[in-house]
Amino acid sequence: MSDTKVKCTINGTELEVKPGTTIIQAMTENSQRIAHYCWHPGLSIAGVCRLCMVEIEGNPRVQIACNTVVTEGMKINNTSEKVKDAVKWGLDFHLINHPLDCPICDQAGECGLQDQYMEYGKYTPEMAEAKQKKHKVVDLGPTVVLDSERCILCSRCVRFTDEVSKTNELGIFNRGDHAEIGTHDGKKLDNKYSLNTVDICPVGALTSKDFRFKQRVWYLKDSDTVCNGCSTGCNVKVYFNKEGLFRVKPKTNQNVNGHWMCDEGRDIYKFVNREHRQLKGRKYGAGSWHEEAHAGTAAKDAAMFLKGAKADEIALVLTGQNTNEEYEALLNTFVNNYKTKNVYHWWPHEAQAEQFDGLLLRGDKNPNTAGLKQALAKFGINTKWADLESGLKSGKIKQLVVIAPENIFQYKDMDQKAALFGQAEHLILATSVKFPGIETASLKTATLIPLKSYIEKDGTFVNYKGDVQKFKKATTVVSEALTGVELAHLLAGQSLKIETVATPDLLTAESNTRKDQVTLDHRKKNEFVFNRGRL
């Protein structure tokens, strides 16, 4: 394609677009509003919702913007009365058989039909006839439930399974106004990307079994972050409120994940919530766990142990789940303050690290293995895991500091590792989640320090191809926990006056929490919802 641009005027604004750009692309890329349901930038053009109507000068009929390519000098508008009227009726056709069960619909609050109705609603319902009856609560598969009456047959989900996941489970069956989405005979909607269909469903027809009925979306805030489920580093949005985190959705980044994320990545909110978390510092000695301690106190106590040990008696275990800034600070403490290079890389996925499913999922289940490797190389560290095992067995390593992984779903070896680490004379275990197996492992002495999760801190990850991605703190679940940087300072015997670490600003997942979102103060006033608790 040549570099020449095509000039056009949209709603009075002159624009230059690449040749071959459709009107809807030109409009959405230039922040112009246009109603649409079936068009999705990551899917082929269906042209069936007939909502993205525009008027083109010289053409008496309104056209759909999704299948009309911008040509030189084209004058386009979607604000004329003619267009508005077309959209108004187009929307009404969508609504006449829609059940309008917004009060019990999970999509309410983020529904395409509601959004467009505010702008283009006819407001005078004229449909007096009985609505079409279709199937409700259809179990499509392990992750998704379908309500056919809410469905507007935009075919986005069908095209997704056809074009993106390439699993072809979904189809539209029957025709006319009794057409319905469904799975082909004997199949279930069961693939590693199935929940994307819920994201792209513009209405409440497809709902996630994990999220449905848990929260009203207007009681949720969202924040951008980077998925820590594998080394792809998909850009995602996490949705949360004071009760915790509730769901994860993909955020578009063409350089990394396009518009999608995998179903595995949707679970990364779960281990962040309080029920999985290490809430307090703890100590182990004389055969039992005792005295809960403040995180900072626990860390300062741990520092005393380190100070009393010789350099080669100290070892540090890291995983690819922390930020570059944490690696930097921790390695600085150990290499420069304690003069030890006994730093070991805990990496159960090493053998499968090169696996890739062709879309997003990678075998390395850590978001920052590349960052850890860079940091280790920077500090001149080159160790073997076997040395740690033999060091622990022989008793050479006495003070073992372990920065535990967060994603316990992806670390299947934590029980064994608890037993291994327990051999140290004193185990300093810094962890954000409750470390599986640590309660039953035979330990000598240990200090447990609660850490913050990726959702609670700023930082950068380096993904498999070397993209440095910055993310910001979204919310705080365990307020007392420490970040890795704070821990490093405390272990070094320093106060928590932390200098800000400069972060490279390449691919950012900037926070864009919606300004119009309801604050939680409002929520507190709502007795019913407040007392309802978790469903």
Add this chain to the structure above:
Amino acid sequence: MAQATETKYLTEFYHLPEFKGLDGYKKNGGYKELEKALKMQPQAIIDEVKASGLRGRGGAGFSTGMKWGFLPKNNEPRYLLCNADEGEPGTFKDRMMMEKAPHQLIEGMIISAFAINSKKSYIYVRGEYDDSINALNAAIQEAYKAGYLGKNILGSGFDHDMDVYRGAGAYICGEETGMISSLEGLKGQPKLKPPFPAVQGYLRKPTIVNNVETLAVVKYVIRDGAAHYRKFGTEKSAGTKLFSLSGNVVKPGNYEVPLAFPMKDMIYGLGGGFKAGRQLKAVIPGGSSAPVLTAEEANRATLDYENLAQMGSMLGSGAIIVIDDSNCMVQCLANLTHFYHHESCGQCTPCREGTGWLDKIVHSILSGKGRPQDIELLIKVADNMKGKTICALSDAAALPVLSFVTKFRDEFEYFVREGKSKVKGTAFAPKGGAHVGH
């Protein structure tokens, strides 16, 4: 009434049972034009067809030569599809042509394929047309044996293969891109345009879709030349056309007449008028999608593209449905709305939801539950279904509603007011409405 007669140009030998077989067909001039055409330059055939003024006989009336001209000028493989999915209610001309003269269509197709340099063609036949399918299959076998199909046809170096594909009974597969989807093994749903089939059609290759009658005419344009063909009809509506006359006439059937033939002569002359005591009330001139004409309009209409367009209707597929005064227009419309509700493919929202809505309103009127505002609502809904969808089915469903309601408004108002038909003796037989079956 003036003595109206048919002009048997295409149908000259249709009365001969032998015309169906290869021998009988050849005895009456068959395959002579193929021999002639294979010696011509393909472009010369296209030019001749363009010059003849032949317009598509399937319904849209688009210039055939111009359609062929849209094909890319390269050697990319291309397909010729014959649209024999004759589904427009009231139309039964293609069926007769395929049953009585399958070789006529095959010859026309081979000539057309040669002109557009297509090595493969399909005849997509309506699933219910058993006899047509059998006749075509037999004729194609004969044509292969005689060397009119296959490799190196009549020593010209031109190869062509032809197959019959049986539809599965969906009206929408008569829409050319719906037909292409169906032929590709997909659900019979029209495709988004652009790209148009001539650029990207069957299997994403350039494709020409023509009606049975259109392709058969090509043979005669080659035989007699464009100038001769233009002697029939008018400047913009050249040639003869087959009309399927049905409804309340005494002699329904297929009649071939030159275009611009008076409608009056068709109904009262060829059709033999009405039963004693009945008189003309309305005419649907071009298949069920064409807006209805009142008796007064019908009496001054001529059967050509421009006159009917001027009257706000269309020539369409040439299916003339005659309605006499014993019919209730509300019931007639209910028949049509039921049909379109049943046949909408469900892709585009305005059509999927609109056809059902119209049908439900009309049936609600029919069952005596009509509200006064329903009449205006029918017009509004139909108006907003027009020109908003991928294919013309939405328009086809909307146009009859608009014309019936505006032209016979009194009957609709009476039905809403009284809860019964204005026409005495018409039984209430609701069909469709909310309960469209699968």
